[in-house]
Each structure stands twice: as C-alpha cells, then as structure tokens.
Amino acid sequence: MLDIKWIRENPADLDKALKRRGIPAFSEKILLIDEQRRSAMTELQNLQSRRNDISKQIGVAKAQKQDAAHLFDEMKNIGPAIKKFEEQERELEQEQHDILSALPNIADANTPDGKDEEDNEVIRTWGEIRKISDPQAHYDLGEALGLMSFDIAAKLAGSRFVWLQGSLAKLERAVTNFMLDTHTERHGYIEASVPFMANGETLFGTGQLPKFSEDLFKTDMGYYLIPTSEVPLTNSVRGDIIPAENLPIKFTTASPSFRSEAGSAGRDTRGMIRVHQFTKVEMVHIVHPDKSEAALEELVSHAEYILQQLELPYQVVNLCTGDLGFGAHKTYDLEVWLPSQNKYREISSCSNCGAFQARRMKARFRSGEKQTELVHTLNGSGLAVGRTLVAILENYQQADGSIAIPTVLQPYMGGQTVIAIENTKQAKAG
RNA sequence: GGAGCGGUGGCAGAGUGGUUGAAUGCACCAGUCUUGAAAACUGGCAUGGGUGCGAGCCCAUCGUGGGUUCAAAUCCCACCCGCUCCGCCA
Numbered sequence: 001m002l003d004i005k006w007i008r009e010n011p012a013d014l015d016k017a018l019k020r021r022g023i024p025a026f027s028e029k030i031l032l033i034d035e036q037r038r039s040a041m042t043e044l045q046n047l048q049s050r051r052n053d054i055s056k057q058i059g060v061a062k063a064q065k066q067d068a069a070h071l072f073d074e075m076k077n078i079g080p081a082i083k084k085f086e087e088q089e090r091e092l093e094q095e096q097h098d099i100l101s102a103l104p105n106i107a108d109a110n111t112p113d114g115k116d117e118e119d120n121e122v123i124r125t126w127g128e129i130r131k132i133s134d135p136q137a138h139y140d141l142g143e144a145l146g147l148m149s150f151d152i153a154a155k156l157a158g159s160r161f162v163w164l165q166g167s168l169a170k171l172e173r174a175v176t177n178f179m180l181d182t183h184t185e186r187h188g189y190i191e192a193s194v195p196f197m198a199n200g201e202t203l204f205g206t207g208q209l210p211k212f213s214e215d216l217f218k219t220d221m222g223y224y225l226i227p228t229s230e231v232p233l234t235n236s237v238r239g240d241i242i243p244a245e246n247l248p249i250k251f252t253t254a255s256p257s258f259r260s261e262a263g264s265a266g267r268d269t270r271g272m273i274r275v276h277q278f279t280k281v282e283m284v285h286i287v288h289p290d291k292s293e294a295a296l297e298e299l300v301s302h303a304e305y306i307l308q309q310l311e312l313p314y315q316v317v318n319l320c321t322g323d324l325g326f327g328a329h330k331t332y333d334l335e336v337w338l339p340s341q342n343k344y345r346e347i348s349s350c351s352n353c354g355a356f357q358a359r360r361m362k363a364r365f366r367s368g369e370k371q372t373e374l375v376h377t378l379n380g381s382g383l384a385v386g387r388t389l390v391a392i393l394e395n396y397q398q399a400d401g402s403i404a405i406p407t408v409l410q411p412y413m414g415g416q417t418v419i420a421i422e423n424t425k426q427a428k429a430g
Numbered sequence: 431g432g433a434g435c436g437g438u439g440g441c442a443g444a445g446u447g448g449u450u451g452a453a454u455g456c457a458c459c460a461g462u463c464u465u466g467a468a469a470a471c472u473g474g475c476a477u478g479g480g481u482g483c484g485a486g487c488c489c490a491u492c493g494u495g496g497g498u499u500c501a502a503a504u505c506c507c508a509c510c511c512g513c514u515c516c517g518c519c520a
Contacts, residue, residue, distance in 0.1 A: 041480060045489040052449095052489090055501045059448035068500085075500040241440095241477085362478090369459080372477080 001100050001359045004034060017106040020113055020321045030099060037092035044085035051078050101204070102211050105356040107321045108330035114320025121320065123332070126304065127313030130395060135339035138393040139271035142168060144401050145421050148272075159269075160261060160276045167419040168389070171405070172279060174412035175388050176254045179281040179306055183382060187302045189252035189283060194232035196255055197223040202235045205361035207327035207353075214262045217276075225258035230379040233284035238361040241372055242286070247365055248295065249286040252382065254279060271390065273345065278386035285378040288365065289355065292376035296352040299380045300332045303348040306383055309408045312391050313337040315344050329354040334383070336391040347387045350380030 007014050011027030018026060054071050061068040112121045142148025147168035153161035164172060183189040203209040203224050208216060208231065217225040226232060233251045242249070257280045268274035283302060285295045300316065307314045319331040328351040335344035358364070358374040367373035396404040402420040405413055 038480070041489085045480060048489060051501080056449045058500060062448070072500050079500075364477095370475090 001356060002103055002106065003355070003359065004030075004096070004100065007031070008034060014106075018103070020107055021104055021324070022115075022322065023104070026099065026103065030096065033092055033096045033099070037089065037096055040085055040089040040092060044082065044089050047078055047082045047085060051075065051082065054078070098210075101360075104324075104326045105329050105353060107324055108352070110318070111324060111330055112318060112320045115322040116320075117323050119320040120317040120323055120333070123316040123318050125313070125315040126308065127311065127337070129313050129337055130339070132339050132395075132397065133399075135394060136397055136401070137271060137340040138338075138390040141393045141397055141401060141403065145403070145419065147419070147422060150271075157276070160274065162272050162275055162386075164389075166422045167413070167416065170413060171392070171409070171419065172385060172389055174409045175385050175392070176279060176281060177412055178309075178409055179382060179385070180252060180254055182306060182309070183252040183281070183283060183302060186305075187250075187283075189250045192233060192236070192251050192253040194226075194229055194253050194255060196226055196258075198226055198231055198235070199223065202231060202238070205235045205238050206231050206357050207360065211326065215260050217258045217260055226255065227259050228257045228280060228379075228381075229253045229255035229282040230284060233282060234286075234357055234377050234379060235361060237286050237363045237375070240363055242363075242365040242375065244288070244365050244367065247286065247288050247375065248291060251284045251286075252281060254281045254385070256280075272386050273390060275386065278384060280384045280386070281382050283380050283382040286363070287376050287378065289373065289376050292352050292354060292378060295376075295378050296330060296332070296350060299378055299382075300334070300350045303334050303350055303380055303382045307334065307336060307347070310388070310392065310406045312388075312395055312406075314347070325349070325351060327351070327353045327356050329356065336387070337395065338391065339394045339397075345387070346384075347391060348381040348383045351378060353377045353379070 007027060007030055011031055014027045015025035054075055058068050058071050112119060147164060147166045149163040152163040180191055184191050200209055208227060216227055233253060256277050258277050261274060261276060264274060283299060285299060287295045314334050314336045317333045317335060319333055324331055331349060331351040333346050334348035336347040338345050354376050355374040357377045363375050364372040365375050392406060393403055396406065398404060402418050405417050405419060410417055
C-alpha cells in the first residue's frame with residue numbers, strides 16, 4: 001500500500017510511477033476522494049466534539065440535580081447528524097482503501113522499464129555450463145530412474161503434482177537441510193517453523209489479497225494455503241512496534257508453497273517446473289528503512305551462495321517494471337541453467353518491498369523517543385527446492401542416465417555420490 | 431463437539447453507565463539528592479488520525495463488529511482469540 005500523505009504531496013510522481021507499470025493515472029481520483037473524506041471527517045469530529053461536550057455538561061447537571069432539558073434537545077439533533085457523517089466518512093474511507101489496496105508498489109529508479117521478461121536486465125552470470133550431449137529433461141531422467149512419478153501424483157491429487165521416492169525423495173530433504181543449515185549457520189538467519197495456512201488478514205498484509213485471490217487455494221473453513229512462506233514469515237511482525245535495536249530480523253524456513261496456477265494453462269505442463277505444491281526455503285528480512293537497499297544485495301548473495309555451493313550455473317537479472325511483482329520495489333531473479341531447455345529458468349526471486357507491505361501490516365519500529373516508523377521488508381527464495389532438484393537432475397546427469405550428487409550434498413545423503421536406477425517395488429513409478 | 435471462565439496501556443492489574451484515555455504497581459525515560467551508583471523523591475511515559483507556520487487544539491481506539499442510551503471499558507447480541515474440564519484424536 002502506498003502512503004496517502006505522499007500521494008497528496010506528490011500526485012504527479014504517483015501517476016508517473018503508475019505509468020511505468022502500465023497503469024493509468026489515479027492521483028486525481030484519489031485526491032478527490034481523500035479531500036471529501038477529510039472534509040466529512042472534520043465535520044464528523046466537530047459534531048463528536050460537541051456531543052462529548054454536552055454529555056459532560058449533562059453529567060455535571062445530573063450530579064448537581066439541575067435541569068438538563070435544553071441539553072437533551074440539542075443532543076436530539078446531533079445524534080442523527082453524527083450518524084449521517086459517520087456513514088459518509090466510512091464509505092469514503094472504504095473507497096479510498098479499496099483503491100490504495102489494489103495499487104502496486106512503485107518501482108525503484110534502477111528498475112529498468114519494460115513490458116515483460118524479455119526486458120529484464122542481466123546483471124551477471126556465474127558458473128560454467130557443462131557440455132552434455134543430448135541432455136534429457138528432468139522428468140525423463142526421474143521417471144527412468146524410477147524415482148519420480150506424475151502418474152501416482154495424478155491419481156492422488158491431479159495434474160501439476162509430483163511424487164518422489166527413494167534417493168530423489170531423500171535428495172529433496174538433503175537440499176532443504178543444506179539450505180537451512182547454510183542460512184542459519186553462515187548467514188545469520190533464525191529458523192522458523194510456520195503454519196502452512198493463513199487467514200485473510202495475513203494474505204492482505206503481504207499483498208496477495210485482495211487482488212490475487214484466484215492464485216490461492218482456499219479451504220472451506222476460510223483458510224488460505226500459503227503460496228510462499230514469505231507470507232507467514234513477513235506477517236510475524238504484523239501490528240508490532242519493534243524496538244530499533246532488534247532490527248534487522250532475519251527469518252528462514254522451509255515450507256511447501258501452494259499455487260493454483262490459474263491462468264498458466266499450457267505453460268510448463270510437464271515436469272516439476274510449475275506445480276501446485278513445491279517445497280521452498282524462504283528468507284525474509286525486516287529492516288530499518290535506511291538499510292533495505294543493502295539488505296537486498298545481501299539477500300541475493302545468500303541465494304547465490306547456495307547455487308555456487310551446488311555448482312549450478314546461473315544468472316542474476318534485474319526485473320523490469322513489467323515483470324515486477326505487485327508488492328515489489330525492486331527484484332532480482334536468479335535463473336539457473338537448464339540443459340534440456342537450453343536456457344536459464346527462475347529458481348529464486350529476491351525483492352525489496354520497501355514500506356509497501358509494512359504499511360499494510362502496520363509493522364513499525366520505534367525510531368525515536370516518541371516516534372514510530374514503518375519497517376522495510378524483503379523476501380527471497382533461498383532457493384525453490386523443487387526447481388533445485390530439477391536443476392541438479394539436469395546439470396548432473398551422466399551418459400548412463402544416473403545423477404551425480406553435488407559434493408556439498410553428499411554428507412546429507414549419507415555419503416552417497418550418485419543416484420542410479422533403484423530396485424523399486426512401486427511398479428508404476430518406472 | 432459439550433461445559434465453564436476470560437480478553438483493559440510494554441507487563442501486571444483496578445474500574446458503581448456520566449468531566450475515565452482509563453486508578454495502582456512494575457518496567458522504562460528525565461530530573462533532584464549523591465564523589466559515583468543504589469535507594470528515596472519529583473515529573474514524564476499508548477497508538478492512529480484531523481487541523482494549524484507553530485505551542486497546541488480536536489477526534490477515534492479498553493479483542494472485533496453491531497445494538498440500547500442524551501451518554502458505553504461498563505448493559506444487550508453476534509463473531510474472533512485464549513484458558514480449564516470432558517469427549518475425540520496424531
């Protein structure tokens with residue numbers, strides 16, 4: 001959510017910022033509503049003030065056993081008037097809130113202008129792409145090994161789910177633990193274990209609601225399945241006033257992420273690239289506003305470190321305005337090399353949301369003796385575990401169809417160095 | 431799921447429908463005293479918003495939303511959350 005005070009003072013800047021993101025000018029409408037709202041509010045407050053005044057006088061009169069009839073008369077008129085302005089103020093407030101809730105964050109000055117991912121800017125690349133003749137796709141490799149089944153998953157749940165077993169299931173665990181250990185032991189994060197469902201207020205806080213409800217799974221009890229653990233991690237400070245010395249707060253967690261993938265029909269239909277449920281290790285920073293820019297660089301470096309340790313080639317891109325997420329001020333995506341597709345695919349997204357989410361969440365810190373200020377929030381995948389498995393399968397595939405296990409993961413695999421065909425009892429898995 | 435109890439400021443904890451944004455204690459901050467500290471004493475100490483150049487003034491908020499009333503932390507209704515006991519259960 002954007003700051004109404006800022007909009008009031010910089011309407012032209014708002015429209016300019018919206019235009020960069022392909023949204024028509026809104027300042028005139030917002031300002032009009034804001035003015036009406038405040039004028040109704042002033043009127044209302046005057047009446048309330050008068051009501052309080054008379055109320056006190058009645059109290060005094062009663063205590064002194066004096067007649068208060070004339071006071072009651074005036075009150076008879078004020079009551080309905082207050083009701084009227086209350087309603088008017090509430091409607092305008094609602095209208096303003098609805099508009100502000102649906103406006104995306106303002107892009108950073110360093111965010112390149114652009115329409116879609118074609119216009120993203122490659123910042124740097126890392127690693128050497130292995131020469132693999134006739135590279136197989138991860139799903140072919142996994143199924144051939146008898147360790148990955150989309151048939152079983154489809155039977156259990158439907159399309160866009162995956163079943164892993166044996167060494168591949170264990171590899172998922174190994175990757176997850178490696179990432180969590182690295183972030184907690186090397187990068188200074190606090191590990192959390194979080195609810196995988198959340199209420200509407202929580203989803204509003206991070207910006208998934210009200211605009212993107214169709215992307216979410218919702219239970220008939222009114223809970224939403226989290227589309228990312230950014231949601232619970234970031235909302236952990238919702239409504240709080242944090243002592244300044246407690247900043248920055250850095251959380252990490254591993255969790256499943258649930259996405260309806262509405263509107264992505266026909267895209268990445270095969271394999272694990274785009275599924276309804278995937279495991280992801282998430283990193284979240286809650287920081288002082290002066291520190292968020294530097295925190296984003298730090299966050300990206302933490303995600304990059306994982307890829308480097310796994311020796312997976314990747315590139316870092318600065319997302320353009322057209323590809324920027326709703327709540328993001330600036331975003332770096334990490335894209336890992338996928339031999340079967342002969343291109344880089346997103347494996348992490350690291351965003352600085354500035355005060356955008358904090359304002360929705362009312363998450364503040366104590367900035368002075370008596371002042372509070374909104375914190376800045378950042379989030380990044382570190383990394384998407386499902387896609388990391390894809391990347392390992394494809395980049396570490398060997399001519400015989402087996403998969404070499406990256407060195408750093410071997411301790412997490414009990415010393416195992418390679419994943420080969422396993423004698424499985426699960427007939428359909430092969 | 432059944433029965434009961436409860437949600438008030440950073441925490442603890444009062445509060446008879448009427449000058450209560452709310453006693454008191456603790457914590458915290460400033461000052462007095464002291465060589466210094468502690469103790470004691472004095473004062474300050476919620477959040478959001480409106481308005482004003484400003485000191486300030488005003489409004490709202492006692493879990494949330496309605497209602498009763500001239501007036502609600504206080505009465506009524508619904509919901510949410512927490513706790514205890516019973517049932518069920520990993």
